[in-house]
Amino acid sequence: MSKKKQLSGSSLKVIAIITMLIDHIGAGILENLPGCLESQSSLHYTYYVFRYIGRIAFPIFCFLLVEGYLHTSNVKKYAIRLFIFAIISEIPFDLAFYHTVFITTHQNVFFTLLIGLITLVAIDHFNCSSLLRLVCMFAGFYVSYILNTDYAGFGVVFIVLLYMLHDNIKLRNFVCSLAIAWEITAPIAFIPITLYNGERGLKMKYFFYLFYPVHLLLIYAISRLL
Secondary structure, eight states: OTTTHHHHHHHHHHHHHHHHHHHHHHHHHGSSTTTTTTTTTTHHHHHHHHHHHHHHHHHHHHHHHHHHHHHHHHHHHHHHHHHHHHHHHHHHHHHHHHSSSSSSBBBBBHHHHHHHHHHHHHHHHHHTTTHHHHHHHHHHHHHHHTTTTTHHHHHHHHHHHHHHHTTOOHHHHHHHHHTTTGGGGGGGGGHHHTTOOOOOOOOOHHHHHHHHHHHHHHHHHHHHHE
């Protein structure tokens, strides 16, 4: 293993969590403050800096999902875990970003990751047919698009690209950076991803699952107080 690759899976997860938190502070708190929409205000610039930093999180979470799929001993339990926390997180997600208990027009990122995981399982099931694998990818895209999950269908396609190009690091980084370039700063995520050493690192399986709904509730509470 190259000495240059010094980031474990848990280190990547911490980077993703921190950048996601910064993004959500921007979207859930700063955006609602007076003056945020004034183009020349310092708050306006701060808001966009926070959002641009946050674009780094999603590619890392998708990469970790693919790694999890490749190394899990029970993909069914993995999917059930994602589903449970997708349900648990939906009300906190809607409160944090829409200030209402439930909306049907936007679903949290756990649903995107879940659909992405199911799509990978389906693709592997039809491993002998390129056409059926393509159909599976577009089915995942369509479901995520219809549900309007975070990053929608493009998020699922991005997960599939990470999986299909997993063994060719340079090609993966190039293609996936182009695929996510519409998020401007998102390709930066491939710097820490490239430094991944293949090791799990600290045992923090449930930390993100719990952190996600809890931090959304805190963001909602803070935004209500300001």
